[in-house]
Amino acid sequence: MQKKKSSIGWRNENKHPSLSEVFSSVSVPKQKGIWKKLFAFTGPGLLIAVGYMDPGNWATDIAGGAQFGYMLLSVIFISNFFAIILQYLALKLGIVCERDLAQACRDHYPPLISFILWILCEISIAACDLAEIIGSVLALKLLFGIPITWGVLITAIDVLIILFFQYKGFRYIESVVAALIFTILVCFSFEIISSKPEIFSILKGIVPNPEIIKDSHSFYISIGILGATVMPHNLYLHSSIIQTRDYPRTTEGKKMAIKYATIDSTLSLSLAFFINAAILIISAATFHKAGYTEVADIMDAHKLLNPILGSSLSGVFFALALLASGQNSTLTGTLAGQIVMEGFINIKFKPWIRRLITRLIAIVPAMIVSIVYGEKGTTELLIISQIILSIQLSFAIVPLVNFTGDSEKMGPFVNGPILKISAWGITIIIVLLNLFLIYNTLLGRR
Incomplete structure (x- = not known):
């Protein structure tokens, strides 16, 4: 027999705050002052932006730039717009309902549906962790010549580093993420300056081109960029970590929180747009211009950067950015794993146990593939991880749009009305494109 819904529209009352150990732990100034309040709310958006520049996105950006020059910049721009809307809905859900998306699903759906959604979400987090492992492993090989197999084992050590900062406080975690994003930004700024891209072509590429749809190859890569942009775990993550702010839990307080959190999220995702666009621009200005249109692999891209740009630092900065990207993503993946487990089934593990479980699930296939197939196998594994994320995406977006x-x-x-129509329109587009991407990938049409 189903429980009667509460007066606020939920099946169950939510009695446990999300991430209880850091809930409402970041103070927000009570007095009026735009910049101080904005600074207090700055941080969650950066953690979310990490998911939009993780190693899983690099391959599609590199392939898009190498094959079609600057033409697919418009696709990155559109996908970033989709991300801004969906992350806005996620932060609004967390602030208004004082539930993260996992808790909201548990308090809305029957236990069996909630359990299935949790399993799917755990699989997607493991797949995301897999992509982060591969990115970090490839970066370690490129920077220090460490074999793939040893690199996989080394990535397990980051558990201790993450836990150290987690115990220090949530602001420490945000500071580490900000530092790593700054590292990525500096690296790609150097690469863009070195590659000397054509400014007019960049501006032209931001405007949608009908040729994208007419050409089957460009359309397929566009689907890959759009479909892999929004990470499902980011929606769970954002709806939770925004509640770390100590704002008044009143109507006016929530309005204020939504306002500043939206600014933080939008600016952070704009930064993610710049980095994703930078990868494609560098690929277009180097590989496409030099005639290397078949480059679609991170390792191949690294090998060609030095001779094309004539600087040994180009490859170093590329690998350093990849390492920072992988480490950043693994940190936010840890938090997302904790949020979905506590939210869906209300079970708490110590952070080091939760992290170890997630990492082991991802390390085992990465280790097996690296031993048997080497570099080529890890690249294929990266593609598989993106397919798994694409499958899970629909199960996160639909509840979010429905609840808000x-x-x-x-x-x-x-x-x-306008936001509701836009949100459902974006949902339908992403779901259909992901289904199309999965279908063609499984058939080997890449």
Whole structure:
């Protein structure tokens, strides 16, 4: 027999705050002051932006730039716009309902549905962790010549590093992420300056080109960029970590929190857009211009950068950015894993146990493939991880759009007509493109 829904539209009352150890732990100034409040809310957006520049996105950006020059910049721009809308819905859900997306699913759906959603989410987090391992392993090989197999084992050590900062406080985690993003930004700024891209072509590429749809190859890569941009675990993560801010849990306090959190999220995702666009621009200005249109692999891209640009630092900065990207993503993946486990089934593990479980699930296939197939196998594994993420994406977006469009749950904060239509439109587009991508990838049409 189903429980009667509460007065706020949920099947069950939510009695446990998300990430209870850091819930409402970051102080927000009470006095009026835009910049101080904005600084207080700055951080969650950076953690979310990490998912949009992880190693899983690099291959599609490199392939897009190598084959079609600057033409697919418009696809990155559109996908970033989609991300801004969806992350806005996620932060709004967390602030208004004081639930992360996992808790909201548990309090809305029957136990069996909630359990299935949890299993799917855990698989996607393991797949994401797999992509992060591969990115870090490839970077270690490129920077220090460490064999793939040893690199896989080394990535297990980052558990201790992450836990150290986790115990220090949430602001420490945000500072580490900001530092790594800054590292990536500096590396790609150097690469862009060295590659001397054509400014007019960049501006032209941001405008959608009908040729993208007409050419089957460019259309397929575009689907890959769009489909792999929004990470499902980011929606769970954002709806939780925004609650680390100590804002008044009143209507006015929530309005203020949504305002500043939206600014933080939008600016951070704009930074992610720059980095993703930079990867494609560098690929277009080097490989496409030099006639290497078949480059679609991280290792091949690294090998060609030095001779084309004539600088040994180009390859170093490329690998350093890849390492920073992998380490950043693994940190946010840890938090997401904790959030979905606590949110869906209300079970808490010590952080080091939770991290170890997630990492072991990802390390085993990475180790087996690296031993049997080497570099080529890890690249294929990277593609498989993106397929798994694509499958899970629909199961995160649909509940999110549904909850934030429910007036009984959201009250005065419910999505307006325009936002509701836009959100469902984006959902339908992403779901269809992901299904198309999965179907063609399974058939070997890459």
